[in-house]
Amino acid sequence: xxxxxxxxxxxxxxxxxxxxxxxxxxxxxxxxxxxxxxxxxxxxxxxxxxxxxxxxxxxxxxxxxxxxxxxxxxxxxxxxxxxxxxxxxxxxxxxxxxxxxxxxxxxxxxxxxxxxxxxxxxxxxxxxxxxxxxxxxxxxxxxxxxxxxxxxxxxxxxxxxxxxxxxxxxxxxxxxxxxxxxxxxxxxxxxxxxxxxxxxxxxxxxxxxxxxxxxxxxxxxxxxxxxxxxxxxxxxxxxxxxxxxxxxxxxxxxxxxxxxxxxxxxxxxxxxxxxxxxxxxxxxxxxxxxxxxxxxxxxxxxxxxxxxxxxxxxxxxxxxxxxxxxxxxxxxxxxxxxxxxxxxxxxxxxxxxxxxxxxxxxxxxxxxxxxxxxxxxxxxxxxxxxxxxxxxxxxxxxxxxxxxxxxxxxxxxxxxxxxxxxxxxxxxxxxxxxxxxxxxxxxxxxxxxxxxxxxxxxxxxxxxxxxxxxxxxxx
Amino acid sequence: xxxxxxxxxxxxxxxxxxxxxxxxxxxxxxxxxxxxxxxxxxxxxxxxxxxxxxxxxxxxxxxxxxxxxxxxxxxxxxxxxxxxxxxxxxxxxxxxxxxxxxxxxxxxxxxxxxxxxxxxxxxxxxxxxxxxxxxxxxxxxxxxxxxxxxxxxxxxxxxxxxxxxxxxxxxxxxxxxxxxxxxxxxxxxxxxxxxxxxxxxxxxxxxxxxxxxxxxxxxxxxxxxxxxxxxxxxxxxxxxxxxxxxxxxxxxxxxxxxxxxxxxxxxxxxxxxxxxxxxxxxxxxxxxxxxxxxxxxxxxxxxxxxxxxxxxxxxxxxxxxxxxxxxxxxxxxxxxxxxxxxxxxxxxxxxxxxxxxxxxxxxxxxxxxxxxxxxxxxxxxxxxxxxxxxxxxxxxxxxxxxxx
Numbered sequence: 001x002x003x004x005x006x007x008x009x010x011x012x013x014x015x016x017x018x019x020x021x022x023x024x025x026x027x028x029x030x031x032x033x034x035x036x037x038x039x040x041x042x043x044x045x046x047x048x049x050x051x052x053x054x055x056x057x058x059x060x061x062x063x064x065x066x067x068x069x070x071x072x073x074x075x076x077x078x079x080x081x082x083x084x085x086x087x088x089x090x091x092x093x094x095x096x097x098x099x100x101x102x103x104x105x106x107x108x109x110x111x112x113x114x115x116x117x118x119x120x121x122x123x124x125x126x127x128x129x130x131x132x133x134x135x136x137x138x139x140x141x142x143x144x145x146x147x148x149x150x151x152x153x154x155x156x157x158x159x160x161x162x163x164x165x166x167x168x169x170x171x172x173x174x175x176x177x178x179x180x181x182x183x184x185x186x187x188x189x190x191x192x193x194x195x196x197x198x199x200x201x202x203x204x205x206x207x208x209x210x211x212x213x214x215x216x217x218x219x220x221x222x223x224x225x226x227x228x229x230x231x232x233x234x235x236x237x238x239x240x241x242x243x244x245x246x247x248x249x250x251x252x253x254x255x256x257x258x259x260x261x262x263x264x265x266x267x268x269x270x271x272x273x274x275x276x277x278x279x280x281x282x283x284x285x286x287x288x289x290x291x292x293x294x295x296x297x298x299x300x301x302x303x304x305x306x307x308x309x310x311x312x313x314x315x316x317x318x319x320x321x322x323x324x325x326x327x328x329x330x331x332x333x334x335x336x337x338x339x340x341x342x343x344x345x346x347x348x349x350x351x352x353x354x355x356x357x358x359x360x361x362x363x364x365x366x367x368x369x370x371x372x373x374x375x376x377x378x379x380x381x382x383x384x385x386x387x388x389x390x391x392x393x394x395x396x397x398x399x400x401x402x403x404x405x406x407x408x409x410x411x412x413x414x415x416x417x418x419x420x421x422x423x424x425x426x427x428x429x430x431x432x433x434x435x436x437x438x439x440x441x442x443x444x445x446x447x448x449x450x451x452x453x454x455x456x457x458x459x460x461x462x463x464x465x466x467x468x469x470x471x472x473x474x475x
Numbered sequence: 476x477x478x479x480x481x482x483x484x485x486x487x488x489x490x491x492x493x494x495x496x497x498x499x500x501x502x503x504x505x506x507x508x509x510x511x512x513x514x515x516x517x518x519x520x521x522x523x524x525x526x527x528x529x530x531x532x533x534x535x536x537x538x539x540x541x542x543x544x545x546x547x548x549x550x551x552x553x554x555x556x557x558x559x560x561x562x563x564x565x566x567x568x569x570x571x572x573x574x575x576x577x578x579x580x581x582x583x584x585x586x587x588x589x590x591x592x593x594x595x596x597x598x599x600x601x602x603x604x605x606x607x608x609x610x611x612x613x614x615x616x617x618x619x620x621x622x623x624x625x626x627x628x629x630x631x632x633x634x635x636x637x638x639x640x641x642x643x644x645x646x647x648x649x650x651x652x653x654x655x656x657x658x659x660x661x662x663x664x665x666x667x668x669x670x671x672x673x674x675x676x677x678x679x680x681x682x683x684x685x686x687x688x689x690x691x692x693x694x695x696x697x698x699x700x701x702x703x704x705x706x707x708x709x710x711x712x713x714x715x716x717x718x719x720x721x722x723x724x725x726x727x728x729x730x731x732x733x734x735x736x737x738x739x740x741x742x743x744x745x746x747x748x749x750x751x752x753x754x755x756x757x758x759x760x761x762x763x764x765x766x767x768x769x770x771x772x773x774x775x776x777x778x779x780x781x782x783x784x785x786x787x788x789x790x791x792x793x794x795x796x797x798x799x800x801x802x803x804x805x806x807x808x809x810x811x812x813x814x815x816x817x818x819x820x821x822x823x824x825x826x827x828x829x830x831x832x833x834x835x836x837x838x839x840x841x842x843x844x845x846x847x848x849x850x851x852x853x854x855x856x857x858x859x860x861x862x863x864x865x866x867x868x869x870x871x872x873x874x875x876x877x878x879x
Contacts, residue, residue, distance in 0.1 A: 395811050
């Protein structure tokens with residue numbers, strides 16, 4: 001996208017809400033069985049060890065109870081894995097993803113055109129991956145980075161081409177399938193996603209981006225993202241996602257694992273705008289070595305219910321973490337999100353800045369955990385949560401947990417809740433703005449700390465999405 | 476239930492307690508109902524985060540801790556003009572209807588396993604009744620615990636436009652039986668329209684005592700309930716202070732101070748429910764931890780759907796003096812009405828190194844400097860305590876502990 005003006009012209013509603021005829025070359029049976037997993041694995045030509053990991057994850061999934069006893073958590077009673085189509089391979093000509101948009105079937109290409117992905121690739125990104133249903137259909141990395149040994153490919157390809165790296169890092173140390181029921185589900189039927197590898201001391205200056213699109217009704221999407229940033233390297237990964245609205249529910253249960261090497265810096269940004277029948281139950285975690293820095297920036301706009309708490313484990317001295325999250329819940333939505341940080345080494349630092357907006361009966365919750373281990377001396381953490389509420393039907397909760405095992409620390413948590421200031425609106429109205437524009441302006445100001453951190457294209461997109469939410473014209 | 480059942484816990488025990496105290500049928504029935512409910516009731520909620528349970532009350536071994544038929548009631552009650560401060564046995568004679576009407580109206584005996592246990596077995600009871608328009612200042616309830624277990628129940632009823640300040644002292648008596656002990660205390664405050672209740676409590680039980688208290692107030696229109704809770708003693712304390720703001724323009728302040736050392740474990744909770752319009756709440760807690768002590772704090776500000784124009788504030792600060800101590804905190808906001816101004820903050824840290832350096836550079840020994848800073852840390856809480864006696868008492872107890 002060449003300028004902000006271009007983006008303003010784009011009708012965001014049309015960009016996200018359109019549907020395509022379902023097309024697939026292979027569609028798994030509904031539900032989750034060992035047989036399905038064997039079929040997926042074989043279909044992908046996976047090595048034996050990956051099949052074994054999938055089957056072990058399935059065992060965990062079958063043993064673990066649904067998370068239902070958290071105070072105030074979203075209702076998951078509708079989530080019935082037996083009703084989900086766990087795997088859909090779109091009928092793209094070639095088994096491998098393509099590296100030219102024109103090689104994609106017209107309707108898939110059209111989808112990504114409408115989402116503005118190829119435009120963004122030209123202008124602002126080092127590489128793009130695009131996933132349609134369960135498979136990555138497009139993948140391209142600019143040559144200059146490839147020459148330096150940077151790898152950006154889809155996960156299925158990574159399992160074949162970079163087997164050692166994947167075998168060492170895939171759902172082992174960072175997100176083991178035993179972590180929670182949906183991590184286990186993910187481990188069993190994951191498909192697609194991105195693999196990013198940045199060698200030592202390599203700085204990828206422009207962001208790389210992956211875009212995930214769910215198009216079919218009643219499907220589950222389970223992409224896996226694995227980012228390995230070696231010592232002294234830097235990379236910014238952006239993930240976008242969307243799905244049109246159907247009457248049946250969809251399940252998105254992705255997994256993100258980030259390895260931040262010594263003195264490395266990874267930024268992971270995402271604006272999720274799943275359709276409002278999607279259950280978004282994700283597990284995202286980073287392991288951060290000494291002096292490494294992890295930044296999580298996320299906007300949660302869509303979905304019927306989201307349970308997502310990106311976590312950083314600060315395991316090396318001087319490691320740091322920044323979380324910036326924003327949640328917007330409108331009618332019928334329950335966005336339960338927050339952050340987890342484990343300070344497991346001395347001189348580690350974290351900041352969490354969380355903003356939420358609830359409107360028309362929407363429900364937002366900040367649920368966070370800060371753990372400071374014994375021995376993590378001279379660590380500090382600051383958590384700030386602000387909630388803005390529009391009306392009396394909405395609900396906004398803040399549930400932070402702090403576990404402090406070390407005295408030489410500096411821990412602070414602050415939260416505020418308030419309605420939109422009548423005085424602010426009055427002031428803006430007296431300057432000639434109508435009520436809606438005044439509210440819109442206040443919200444834009446409220447979420448500014450997040451938009452400031454995003455690349456301009458995303459900031460504009462986020463603002464545009466918020467604007468549409470405010471008009472009540474989405475979903 | 477995985478907790479150990481008291482050896483003597485049976486209907487016969489409950490009948491025996493009721494008989495000894497010559498209780499009316501309704502109270503006996505209430506006790507029996509609570510006893511029966513214990514089969515299905517759970518321990519009070521405790522905070523769970525991945526992989527841990529912050530306070531494990533299931534470890535309480537009532538087989539060892541409870542001796543319901545041998546409770547000693549060493550409670551001293553001091554009253555002020557116009558206020559009735561009576562033991563339950565006296566109140567059953569003088570205010571039978573008021574007692575029956577209000578007992579269990581603020582705390583449901585079936586709230587959890589421990590409240591039911593307490594209602595079934597209590598032998599120490601205090602009834603405070605403040606008639607309309609009466610202002611009273613010096614009500615004291617002083618309990619010395621000497622038996623293996625002591626179950627206590629306090630009921631405070633204030634009528635319209637009255638006010639009362641109540642000071643409660645809980646200590647271990649000089650003739651306490653050897654070994655581990657269990658103290659349980661339920662306090663119900665029913666505050667009538669435009670009345671003001673200030674309830675201060677200082678707990679200094681010895682290190683062999685397990686202490687569980689639940690204090691809950693129900694504030695009517697324009698009523699104010701202020702709680703002050705000082706916890707210094709016990710091996711383990713589970714303390715819940717709660718106010719329901721059920722009347723328009725009602726208010727509540729919950730001020731807490733704790734100082735835990737050695738291997739003490741305190742689980743302290745402050746909760747407020749805004750259920751009416753124009754209500755205000757302020758929760759202020761400060762705690763200090765030394766040695767291997769551990770604190771768990773939960774603060775809840777719950778704003779109901781109809782609670783228009785709510786103001787709700789919460790602050791919690793913990794000072795850690797030792798690397799082996801642990802401070803866990805969870806200040807929660809639950810907001811269902813947008814016409815709310817609410818905030819909470821929590822901090823955990825150590826004694827400020829610059830302050831320490833400043834004081835030691837003024838030739839104050841490091842130990843003295845640290846003690847001064849710890850005392851200073853409690854000042855914002857002391858400032859909130861309007862009752863001189865309680866404040867001075869708490870202050871001198873903290874000072875004494877620092878000298879240890």
